[in-house]
Amino acid sequence: xxxxxxxxACCKEISGSxxxxxxxxxxxxxxxxxxxxxVLLPPVGEGLVTVLDRLDGLxxxxxxxxxxxxxxxxxxxxxxxxxxxxxxxxxLPLIRAALARGLPVLAICRGIQELNVALGGTLHQQVQDLPxxxxxxxxxxxxxxxxxxxxxxLLSGQLAxxxxxxxxxxxxLHEQALDRPGEGVAVEALAEDGTIEAVRVTGVPGWxxxxxxxxxxxxxxxxxxxxxxxxxxxxxxxxxxxWRKAA
Ligand SMILES: N[C@@H](CCC(=O)NCCCC(=O)O)C(=O)O
Numbered sequence: 724x725x726x727x728x729x730x731x732a733c734c735k736e737i738s739g740s741x742x743x744x745x746x747x748x749x750x751x752x753x754x755x756x757x758x759x760x761x762v763l764l765p766p767v768g769e770g771l772v773t774v775l776d777r778l779d780g781l782x783x784x785x786x787x788x789x790x791x792x793x794x795x796x797x798x799x800x801x802x803x804x805x806x807x808x809x810x811x812x813x814x815l816p817l818i819r820a821a822l823a824r825g826l827p828v829l830a831i832c833r834g835i836q837e838l839n840v841a842l843g844g845t846l847h848q849q850v851q852d853l854p855x856x857x858x859x860x861x862x863x864x865x866x867x868x869x870x871x872x873x874x875x876x877l878l879s880g881q882l883a884x885x886x887x888x889x890x891x892x893x894x895x896l897h898e899q900a901l902d903r904p905g906e907g908v909a910v911e912a913l914a915e916d917g918t919i920e921a922v923r924v925t926g927v928p929g930w931x932x933x934x935x936x937x938x939x940x941x942x943x944x945x946x947x948x949x950x951x952x953x954x955x956x957x958x959x960x961x962x963x964x965x966w967r968k969a970a
Contacts, residue, residue, distance in 0.1 A: 726759035726959045728780040731817060733788060734766050734809035749784045749831075752939035756952025759959055766813040772820040780827040780959035783814060783834025785937060789899055790833070792848060795840045801848040802898070815841045825928030827958035829951070832897055835922060835933030842905025842924070850900040856916045859935075861896030870894045870940045876920040882911040882932065885954050886947050893920065893936035893947075900935065908933075930958035 730750065732743035743765045750761035759780060764771060775781075788807035792800045794815065800806070814834075818841040821828050830838040836846055851858040861869035872892035883889050901919040904910060912921030912934075924931035932955075938948035 724960065724963055726757070726779045726956065726963055727762055727777065728753050728757065728759040728782050728959060729762050729764045729774060729778045730782050730784055731764045731771075731810060731814050732766055733784075733786045734807055735788075745784045745786075748939045748942075749782060752942040752948070752952055753782060756939075756942045756949060757956030757959065759956055764813070764817075766807070766809040768809070768812050769816040771813050772817055775817070775820055775824065775826060778826060779963040780829070780955065781817065781821045782955075783818070783828070783830040783837055783933075784939075785832030785834065785896070786810070788833065789848070790836050790840050790846060792846070795843075795845040797845070797848075811837070818842075822924060822927045822929065822931055825962065827930040827955060827962055828924070828932070829955045830931075830933035831939060832935060832937060835935050836899055836901065838924070838931075838933040839901045839905045839908055839922065842908055844905030844908055845902040847900045847902045849898055850918060851898065856918060857914065859895045859897050859900065859914075859918060861894075869896060870937060874914055876912045876914055876936070878912050878921070880909060880911040881923055882921050886950050891947055894940060895936060897935060929962065930955070 732745045753759045753761045788805050789802050791806050814837045850856050873895040876893050878889050907924050907926040908922045909925050910919050911923050914920050920935045922933045938951045942948035
């Protein structure tokens, strides 16, 4: 059974023109880790929810852009030059529709932030400026340096069972983080400074996790990443078997 997983793209200017793009590593992790075929979803707005009928899963990728604070009730943005309104207008309704139908959702970095906002939660805009918090940004350097394991996270709930452990090391490339969890959002990993690092969505029919770190980065060399993408692939396969049987 061929699995199709949608990845909503970012809207960004490349070489002087507006393009729809996402880093290639997300698709590679779907192919190699989840056994699924990726399809890029152009951020064309709420109407895109219609493609969910053709998908077996949804992966929300990371991005240097930030969810606009007005979408979680905050009027002032601390990063007005780093927004992607087309992506926000597409992903938030897409997430709600996907969760409602039980489509498996894996949300990574910006993705966990979109997931939380879509469910009525809020974000910290500059987590490193909060008292007692670490600097979770990737910093300068080569990609290998920026995506190296950075700090410990304490795992709980279903995620701890999935990974077979209660703590692990993760990479970290984010200036924002979850503040108040949204409806049904259960925290399943915390950094030692209290930053939310992973969530599972409860009260929905399907498999739905958000991770603040990047399991897609060199996924084949990391046992946690392999477990996450394999579990996502199994969830997509079970979902596909169900709706195709009904079709
Ligand atoms: N912009 C958000 C989410 C950060 C994120 O998705 N980072 C991955 C890509 C970053 C990069 O490769 O430079 C935040 O900063 O919290």
